[in-house]
Amino acid sequence: MSLADGFEFPAPEIELWLPLRFDPAAPAVSNFSMRAVARLAPGSTAVDAKRELDTLLLRLPETYSDELVNAQMMRDAEMTTTVRPLKADIVGDVGSVLWILLGAVGFVLLVACANVANLFLVRAESREREIAVRCALGAGRAGLTRLFLADGLVVAAIGGVAGLAVAWLAVRALTSTNAVAIPRIEEVGIDAAMIVFCGGVSLLAAIVCAAYPMWRYSGRHAYAGLRGGRGDTATRKRLYARNALVVAQVAMALMLLVGSGLMARSFWGLATVDPGFVDDNVLTMRLSPVGPAYETQLQVTALYDAVLAGIATLPGVDTVGAVDHLPMAHDGNRSTIWFEDFPTPENELPDVFLQRFATPGYFESVGIPIIRGRVFEARDHGERIPVAIISQAVADRLWAERNPVGRRVRRGPGGSWYEIVGVAGDIRNGGLGRSTSRSMGQRTAAIFRTPTC
Numbered sequence: 001m002s003l004a005d006g007f008e009f010p011a012p013e014i015e016l017w018l019p020l021r022f023d024p025a026a027p028a029v030s031n032f033s034m035r036a037v038a039r040l041a042p043g044s045t046a047v048d049a050k051r052e053l054d055t056l057l058l059r060l061p062e063t064y065s066d067e068l069v070n071a072q073m074m075r076d077a078e079m080t081t082t083v084r085p086l087k088a089d090i091v092g093d094v095g096s097v098l099w100i101l102l103g104a105v106g107f108v109l110l111v112a113c114a115n116v117a118n119l120f121l122v123r124a125e126s127r128e129r130e131i132a133v134r135c136a137l138g139a140g141r142a143g144l145t146r147l148f149l150a151d152g153l154v155v156a157a158i159g160g161v162a163g164l165a166v167a168w169l170a171v172r173a174l175t176s177t178n179a180v181a182i183p184r185i186e187e188v189g190i191d192a193a194m195i196v197f198c199g200g201v202s203l204l205a206a207i208v209c210a211a212y213p214m215w216r217y218s219g220r221h222a223y224a225g226l227r228g229g230r231g232d233t234a235t236r237k238r239l240y241a242r243n244a245l246v247v248a249q250v251a252m253a254l255m256l257l258v259g260s261g262l263m264a265r266s267f268w269g270l271a272t273v274d275p276g277f278v279d280d281n282v283l284t285m286r287l288s289p290v291g292p293a294y295e296t297q298l299q300v301t302a303l304y305d306a307v308l309a310g311i312a313t314l315p316g317v318d319t320v321g322a323v324d325h326l327p328m329a330h331d332g333n334r335s336t337i338w339f340e341d342f343p344t345p346e347n348e349l350p351d352v353f354l355q356r357f358a359t360p361g362y363f364e365s366v367g368i369p370i371i372r373g374r375v376f377e378a379r380d381h382g383e384r385i386p387v388a389i390i391s392q393a394v395a396d397r398l399w400a401e402r403n404p405v406g407r408r409v410r411r412g413p414g415g416s417w418y419e420i421v422g423v424a425g426d427i428r429n430g431g432l433g434r435s436t437s438r439s440m441g442q443r444t445a446a447i448f449r450t451p452t453c
Helices: 046-063 071-076 086-091 094-126 128-136 141-177 192-216 219-226 236-271 297-312 362-366 378-382 392-399
Strands: 333-339 352-358 370-373 387-391 408-411 417-424 444-449
Touching (some): 141 192, 370 392
Parallel strands (some): 387 417
Antiparallel strands (some): 333 352
16 A cells, blocks of 8 residues: 655655564563654543553563563663654754744834834824814724725735745745755745735734824824924824834844844854764765665675775765764664673663764764774774774763773674774764763764674
């Protein structure tokens, strides 16, 4: 069967789904790379789901009595439960940023409305005698309201159309370049709902801009122009009204300026954070060999070797390497790691770490510094020597001031031992705003020489 058009979950590049089967007789409790997707029962909330998962987590020692011992072991392994709505998992935290941006745009609109309202007031004062004559000839409150509202609608309509045109050009530029990492940005566009919203905001702005002149020159105030000349226009009340509009403008502009300054400061803080790697002049590509020509390990290895060798010969290429997941990618292999120097007590579970598989040349290509030891070499690759490079955070945590180079680690309780040949600088895999070593599952414990190439 085929899925509906436009179905893109969890990523647009996924085009094929295969059934996942577990062997109940051999549960794999050392690998934590799977993500569960569940539909809540009617009336249930994410809090209810987390509460139930916490209960199930405490029952794991009973369910897998051969692999796990007790709840204390679970706490030692820092195992917790997390429940996130699907929308938050796909879109992320961009919603809060968009709300802040909408608030800033709202303040700009209010400042513009106050400015235009002040101009409308000045214009209405210059037409005070005309308004008085209109009233003397029989124009009522409704007629004056239509007069001022028509002026406001003309200005608001021009501004609304200009805003739609600028928005259309900005959306075209944003979606064509994809300069900002906004989820589902390709679906952003100017539709009927957007046009209706713009029309409603323009109408509201017209009413706001014409509100005070409509009130000031309706009723008995409309005849004031017949009692004096133009030099009598700047009365105390009119000055109060103008000053109030100016004060409102300055107050909103100050709030907008302070908010913009705080956002700029946060952006600058994130922009100056060292991610742990260098992305300047680095190009990436994704390779997924499929088909009968790549059914064996040797065929896949030969393909990667040929691709890397071909890229290395291109003009302007200094270094080339491969890795299963790029830095700061949220997906990847998370599983337990055993350290030979720090044996885990029998029937207990070690910590869960984020892991990567890489080829020689990877660290040089992305600019990850090697603090101690060396990078992967061609000899490691050619002779399939089981070597690994651990992160600085893990080295500091386990070995402190001692040198971990030459020690051994392994993946899984029965896996092969890998010799540690280097210590690499930390990468902020959890995001620029998060620590490099505090979050379980976000700290890269080891980068192994890839077994596939």
